[in-house]
Amino acid sequence: MxxxxxxxxxxxxxxxxxxxxxxxxxxxxxxxxxxxxxxxxxxxxxxxxxxxxxxxxxLKPEAARYRHVAGLNHIGVVVEDLDAVEAKVKAAGYVPHSHGDYEPGTRFYFDGPEGIEFEVVHYD
The missing domain is CATH 3.10.180.10 (2,3-Dihydroxybiphenyl 1,2-Dioxygenase, domain 1)
Structure with a gap:
């Protein structure tokens, strides 16, 4: 599945x-x-x-993330080249944050279009 x-x-x-x-x-x-x-x-x-x-x-504004039932906290996207995508994110005017390098991969987050948070991750 x-x-x-x-x-x-x-x-x-x-x-x-x-x-x-x-x-x-x-x-x-x-x-x-x-x-x-x-x-x-x-x-x-x-x-x-x-x-x-x-x-x-x-549409009503989103409620606080991680604070309500069935809420959208973030969307996770796996990429091949984390640095290249981070450069695109910055060039598009978004601010990467919450960088992490822990099992099983390296990641960062950004608040994207319409304020929706994305997690961008690369698995080694």
Whole structure:
């Protein structure tokens, strides 16, 4: 078994997805009309993706991370070249933080588009 996708709500799925394509080398797998008059972009690779969904309602701000049931704390992405991705993250105007070098890999975090936190990790 494997995880196929995760569906998250954002305000601007096209721009959100474009940033992820640039940072992680992903591609748009599909985009179009979605549930309840919303719009979705599926962005990822051949194996898995994020379903980036904008409902046809005003979204409420995210509650504090790590403080509520079923909340999104962060999205973890495995990369081949941690330094290269960190350079892209900085060039895109995001600030890497919480660097760690512990089993089983090396990682950093950043608050990305729409304030969603990403963990970027490389396994040796």
């Amino acid at each position: 494997r995880l196929e996708h995760v569906n998250i709500c954002v305000n601007e799925p096209k721009s959100f997805s474009a940033i992820l394509c640039d940072l992680f080398g992903w591609h748009v797998r599909w985009e179009g009309a979605a549930k309840d008059n919303g719009f979705t972009v599926h962005v990822g690779d051949a194996e898995s993706y994020l379903a980036v969904y904008a409902p046809a309602v005003t």
